[in-house]
Amino acid sequence: MLPKEVFDTCAKEMHNFKGTGMSVMELSHRSKAFVDISDKAKNDLRKFLEVPENYKIFFFQGGASM
Numbered sequence: 001m002l003p004k005e006v007f008d009t010c011a012k013e014m015h016n017f018k019g020t021g022m023s024v025m026e027l028s029h030r031s032k033a034f035v036d037i038s039d040k041a042k043n044d045l046r047k048f049l050e051v052p053e054n055y056k057i058f059f060f061q062g063g064a065s066m
Helices: 004-013 032-049
Strands: none
Touching: none
């Protein structure tokens, strides 16, 4: 279960992510807001899994069957 403060933040930003007027799903993959999300996800993953700086991190769609 998510902490209440995380749940409340998610609920608040569902239709207006960080003041963009759009949900995360509506953001252009070229927008600054999306690039910030992507960069943070990569940096957090790199730190969590201890991925060396000389490795690139890619995110692909496709789920378990890809």
